Amino acid sequence: MRKVMTGHKAVAEAMRQIEPNVVAVYPITPQSEIAEYYAEYVHNGLVSTELVPVESEHSAMSACVGASAAGARVMTATASQGLALMVEILYIAASMRLPIVMALANRALSGPINIHCDHSDAYLARDAGAIQIFAESAQEAYDYTLIAQRLAEHNQVRLPAIVNLDGFTLTHSVQVVEPLDDEPAKKFVGSYKPIYPLLDVDNPSTWGPFAMPDYYFELKRAQVAGIEAVPETFLEVQKEYEKATGRNYRGFFEAYQLEDAERVLVVMGSTAGTAKVAVDELRAAGEKVGLLKVWLYRPFPYAEVAEALSHVKQVAVLDRAISFGAQGALYSDIATAFAHRDRRPALFNYIYGLGGRDTTTEHLTQTLSELKSARPGEELRYIGLRE
Amino acid sequence: MPNIKTLAAREEKQARFAPGHSLCAGCAEPMVVRTILNAIEDPVVVANATGCLEVATSRYPGSSWNVPWIHSAFENVAATIAGVEAAYNALRRVGKVDRRIRFVAFAGDGGTYDIGLQSLSGALERGHDFLYVCLNNEAYMNTGVQRSSATPACASATTSPVGDAIPGKPQDRKDLTSIVAAHHVPYVAQASVANLIDLANKVERAMSYEGPKFINVHVTCPLGWRTKRDSAVPMAKLALETRYWPLYEVEEGRYKVNYKPKKDVPVEEWLKGQGRFRHLFKNPDLKSKIDDFQAAVDRNWDELLRKERWTQEDAPETP
Numbered sequence: 001m002r003k004v005m006t007g008h009k010a011v012a013e014a015m016r017q018i019e020p021n022v023v024a025v026y027p028i029t030p031q032s033e034i035a036e037y038y039a040e041y042v043h044n045g046l047v048s049t050e051l052v053p054v055e056s057e058h059s060a061m062s063a064c065v066g067a068s069a070a071g072a073r074v075m076t077a078t079a080s081q082g083l084a085l086m087v088e089i090l091y092i093a094a095s096m097r098l099p100i101v102m103a104l105a106n107r108a109l110s111g112p113i114n115i116h117c118d119h120s121d122a123y124l125a126r127d128a129g130a131i132q133i134f135a136e137s138a139q140e141a142y143d144y145t146l147i148a149q150r151l152a153e154h155n156q157v158r159l160p161a162i163v164n165l166d167g168f169t170l171t172h173s174v175q176v177v178e179p180l181d182d183e184p185a186k187k188f189v190g191s192y193k194p195i196y197p198l199l200d201v202d203n204p205s206t207w208g209p210f211a212m213p214d215y216y217f218e219l220k221r222a223q224v225a226g227i228e229a230v231p232e233t234f235l236e237v238q239k240e241y242e243k244a245t246g247r248n249y250r251g252f253f254e255a256y257q258l259e260d261a262e263r264v265l266v267v268m269g270s271t272a273g274t275a276k277v278a279v280d281e282l283r284a285a286g287e288k289v290g291l292l293k294v295w296l297y298r299p300f301p302y303a304e305v306a307e308a309l310s311h312v313k314q315v316a317v318l319d320r321a322i323s324f325g326a327q328g329a330l331y332s333d334i335a336t337a338f339a340h341r342d343r344r345p346a347l348f349n350y351i352y353g354l355g356g357r358d359t360t361t362e363h364l365t366q367t368l369s370e371l372k373s374a375r376p377g378e379e380l381r382y383i384g385l386r387e
Numbered sequence: 388m389p390n391i392k393t394l395a396a397r398e399e400k401q402a403r404f405a406p407g408h409s410l411c412a413g414c415a416e417p418m419v420v421r422t423i424l425n426a427i428e429d430p431v432v433v434a435n436a437t438g439c440l441e442v443a444t445s446r447y448p449g450s451s452w453n454v455p456w457i458h459s460a461f462e463n464v465a466a467t468i469a470g471v472e473a474a475y476n477a478l479r480r481v482g483k484v485d486r487r488i489r490f491v492a493f494a495g496d497g498g499t500y501d502i503g504l505q506s507l508s509g510a511l512e513r514g515h516d517f518l519y520v521c522l523n524n525e526a527y528m529n530t531g532v533q534r535s536s537a538t539p540a541c542a543s544a545t546t547s548p549v550g551d552a553i554p555g556k557p558q559d560r561k562d563l564t565s566i567v568a569a570h571h572v573p574y575v576a577q578a579s580v581a582n583l584i585d586l587a588n589k590v591e592r593a594m595s596y597e598g599p600k601f602i603n604v605h606v607t608c609p610l611g612w613r614t615k616r617d618s619a620v621p622m623a624k625l626a627l628e629t630r631y632w633p634l635y636e637v638e639e640g641r642y643k644v645n646y647k648p649k650k651d652v653p654v655e656e657w658l659k660g661q662g663r664f665r666h667l668f669k670n671p672d673l674k675s676k677i678d679d680f681q682a683a684v685d686r687n688w689d690e691l692l693r694k695e696r697w698t699q700e701d702a703p704e705t706p
Binding site: 021022048049050052053055056060062064066067070074089092198200201204206207210211212215219 | 430431432434441442445446447448450452453454455456457458459460462463465466467468469470471472473474475476477478480481483484486488505506508509510512513
């Protein structure tokens with residue numbers, strides 16, 4: 001049934017249906033309402049979850065690690081500085097192959113302190129070993145929370161997963177969302193089967209050992225196998241989701257008007273919605289423009305993205321964070337995707353929307369238009385910045 | 388109350404902490420860890436903060452732990468065990484776990500007094516059912532004897548060296564046991580490697596309570612204290628006799644001092660056996676520092692006795 005709700009509520013509803021054994025969470029704008037909704041579910045007896053209202057995000061992720069290693073299904077949520085505090089332990093969670101699923105209400109990192117959206121928090125956790133998915137809408141945030149749970153817990157994967165949703169734009173705005181009924185949602189997610197849980201006291205296991213140069217390297221290499229199992233599993237789980245719900249999520253990204261496009265925007269998150277309007281407007285004027293919206297950010301689907309963009313003349317890659325001293329993180333991935341290909345589009349890196357700066361349809365139609373005559377180069381270009 | 392025979396019999400039946408680890412010769416920690424694990428009858432899950440005990444017992448692919456054990460990071464052992472305990476509660480609720488399991492966290496003084504204090508305070512306040520053990524050897528021994536907030540005044544440590552301008556650590560140690568007691572948890576105690584039966588009794592008493600329990604155990608570090616390798620127990624015993632490290636417990640808010648030395652032994656007796664205080668005895672200008680040290684010990688002891696009197700004698704009768 002279609003309902004009107006915020007992104008917060010959509011994520012909280014998905015969490016209620018998943019009904020993790022443990023939720024350890026700490027408030028931070030613009031995530032707090034997820035924690036608040038979930039606390040209401042717990043305090044009203046709607047879920048059997050043990051809520052751990054920790055004293056920091058560092059402890060949130062630490063408690064998640066303990067609970068997950070103990071054998072529980074575990075979730076959390078955070079934003080910005082909270083993720084920064086979690087990152088130390090997120091690396092450890094990934095190394096222990098713990099399927100902790102979390103919503104990240106994307107918010108700019110300090111400083112200066114800001115509460116609005118950009119992707120600097122997601123980029124900070126880029127190399128942690130967690131799966132990262134970006135949602136365009138509250139609907140996608142809901143659907144991908146369920147999908148992420150299955151993906152993270154898949155026996156070949158067993159990794160933490162982050163579902164990114166743009167702070168305020170998606171978390172606070174009221175949208176039309178069609179959640180599943182409880183029964184099909186619960187059936188899709190299934191039950192969690194832990195391996196070597198700490199609570200199996202008859203078969204004691206040692207978690208988080210000390211590994212020196214003689215073993216550390218091999219253990220990290222073994223971790224690669226987990227993240228390498230993600231793409232195939234991602235497609236599998238999408239297919240099962242489609243079977244269970246009739247919802248069409250196919251592939252690592254959404255290709256919008258891409259087939260015959262000559263100029264293309266590549267974006268992640270809610271800006272894809274704005275980009276679709278910009279593409280529609282230019283298409284109506286006869287321009288061959290399109291959009292590639294990344295869903296699966298980590299692991300990055302290099303070959304598939306390159307394939308999808310190989311016929312394009314110019315690509316504007318939009319990064320919603322600066323990687324100081326380097327090209328934008330998403331741009332670097334797109335450039336890497338073409339490193340071994342002869343046929344490649346001209347690539348342009350645009351930085352946009354930092355700290356919640358609005359990016360409008362006009363900005364994006366202008367970006368697509370200026371690509372025609374733009375000279376390729378490595379300089380960063382900025383959208384919506386007062387110089 | 389467990390006696391030495393019960394403890395030995397339990398270890399005989401199943402050694403929860405196995406030999407083969409790489410803790411230093413003369414280190415007090417293994418005795419304490421074995422005593423604690425043997426003093427608990429139920430199955431246990433252990434969480435360990437980064438530190439000597441952790442690195443020396445879990446080098447991949449080996450492990451000294453015959454009980455489920457987890458290490459995550461330095462500052463988060465309380466949050467980690469809190470997560471394990473939360474999982475236990477949740478899985479019991481849905482019928483996936485049916486046995487009684489107990490939870491123990493081990494951390495050093497660095498991981499407890501300093502970097503892990505917030506995590507500990509949070510877990511105490513939330514009321515998780517676990518025992519937190521601080522293995523207090525009074526400095527960051529694992530990383531090379533740097534000063535912590537548990538390091539006593541004047542002690543030489545690698546980040547509070549004895550220099551011409553500043554002779555050792557200028558600040559006094561933090562009273563962590565009182566900070567924990569201020570959380571009003573059911574059981575808080577100080578124990579020592581010098582009295583393992585007292586330690587075992589305290590563990591047993593602690594485990595009779597639901598909720599957070601905390602024991603601060605004084606453990607000699609021959610390397611960091613610069614004492615003889617066979618001195619772990621006698622040095623810790625001197626700390627008891629000189630009242631530098633009082634054995635006491637706070638049971639539901641009531642203080643009880645478990646050992647009151649009959650003789651007044653000056654703290655100098657404990658200080659002089661340790662290389663980290665040698666400068667106090669070599670340099671006549673620093674003689675007054677020993678007096679200051681004694682004054683602090685006396686002050687703490689008197690305060691402790693007052694707390695005992697106040698909470699035992701003047702406390703309202705429990706119905």
